[in-house]
Amino acid sequence: MTIEKTDTLVVGGGQAGIAASEHLSNNNIPHIVLEKNRTAEAWRTGRWDALVANGPAWHDRFPNMLFEGNDPDEFVTKDRFAQYLIDYAAMIKAPIREGVEVVEATRQPGKGGFLVTTSAGEIECNRIIAATGAFQHPVIPPIVPEEAGIDQIHSFYYKNPKQLADGAVMVVGAGSSGAQIADELNRAGRKVFLSVGPHDRPPRRYRGRDFVWWLGVLGLWDMAAPAPGTEHVTISVSGAYGGRTMDFRRLGNEGVRLTGLTAGYADGVLSFKGDLQENVANGDANYKEVLDMADAYVERTGIALPEEPEARIVHPDPDSLAIPLTGINLAEEGVTTIIWATGFRQDFKWLKEDAFDERGAPVHQRGVSKAPDVYFLGLPWQSRRGSSFLWGVWHDAKYVADQIAIQCSYGKYEGEAAVVASAAE
Known part of the structure; x- marks a missing residue:
């Protein structure tokens, strides 16, 4: 059976995964976003009925889309917030595949990239963005x-x-x-x-x-x-x-x-x-x-x-x-x-990489892992105080996607180092 291939695999279809997809598309980087449930599932079913956003609509949003129909100073409901993410993913044509869970991602020695086993089959990719965020398993x-x-x-x-x-x-x-x-x-x-x-x-x-x-x-x-x-x-x-x-x-x-x-x-x-x-x-x-x-x-x-x-x-x-x-x-x-109301723990056991500290937390610099070709998004304080917010993760995603674009540009180089005399000599 033919194994599907892509450059970058984004794991997680919440706000971090959607933001990653936008910036990867802007950089013309082929990618797939996998979401084990539905887009914005945590906002749909993982919150209490009366929850509203903790920030006003004018502020807690992605830069490129307003909360249409809501007062700018309104604290939108959880359902409205979920719909916003769904609409945004549709607007940017994010290649999200719902209902696909990542089981394991392993590096391919001597070949480069990763082999990712999912509930829907295997995918080969050059890079992985773990965009599952910090709120994975209730503690x-x-x-x-x-x-x-x-x-x-x-x-x-x-x-x-x-x-x-x-x-x-x-x-x-x-x-x-x-x-x-x-x-x-x-x-x-x-x-x-x-x-x-x-x-x-x-x-x-x-x-x-x-x-x-x-x-x-x-x-x-x-x-x-x-x-x-x-x-x-x-x-x-x-x-x-x-x-x-x-x-x-x-x-x-x-x-x-x-x-x-x-x-x-x-x-x-x-x-x-x-x-x-x-x-x-x-x-x-x-x-x-x-x-x-x-x-x-x-x-x-x-x-x-x-x-x-x-x-x-x-x-x-x-x-x-x-x-x-x-x-x-x-x-x-x-x-x-x-x-x-005692928080959550992260879970990256599917990612078989030496990319974590003794607590199991990612070791990274602004989302760039110590493990080559591995990236993280949606972490608290990933780069700044605002990283956990909708607009903050958008900026973090841009940085990560830009780093991937830099690596892609180096990968396209086909020349070789040589001693070249100056034209002025």
Whole structure:
């Protein structure tokens, strides 16, 4: 049977794979995009029903297409976001093959390139872009055993309050997902506990501008990637309910019981670290730092933006923050469900290359792997702070595609090195 061949194989048909396809096409590089499910599948089925984008439509998009029919300042729904990606892929004629899973990719010694085994057959390619991103496999820490009799799900599988068994809910993780889910459950009348770890907490908007604008004019989107292993910073921000600053004091005063970082479980009791007040204080400091930088920018540039002193008003401490809980007896508190908003792990076991560190994370420079002809896209802090965002991955994809184009141009050279005398001699 004839094996199909292409220059570059892109693995993953989400925002990273679509961006890669656009730039590869612009560089006239033959390629195929393989997606094991459907285009934008994570946005279609891997999010809760009420999720909206965390950035406004004018900002969180690819440069070459607007969210037609949506207000520029709207935080679009997950379904609208998925449709945007589908429409964009169609616009650029991305060669996406849905329902094709990559099983293994191995280098072909002495021949060059890779042999890729897929659920639909084999493909030979010169280069591989792993565009599966960072959010591949939900992680639930092994803290509460199954025999505890508590329903446990990852936030990836949470859909809505009605999905859960009657009773109180423990949400572990106060990044954007955990905080928004806790807020939604509390609004639905559930008794909610929220485990709050270290986090950044930017203002949703300030002085009439969204925080994404502030990060832009302050140059913070282009912050260089930190040292390996320190890239992940939990950020609690929300576009829900029209976009409100995520304030844990407000949530606490509205009924959410705040706790510190979840530490362990024994004899029906979930225990917490004594770091709640410190974590909230550090989040407050991050919030105030952004306000201070914004005020300094206004002072420096003279831009006419209204003052907003009320943004610095601090809500009173709720009881759960003033006197933090050290633990809760799940049965006594009526907790029937734990939602783990505890992140994801990467999985590149299909790529049989020495391209990873001891943690299994890609070793790369702006997406260019240490392994020849291997590239990565969609990683947090791949090149800058904005790499995880739609527009950020688009710019990262351009860089990767340009590096591939450079290699292609060298590969087309058919001359040979020779001593050539100057014409002037």
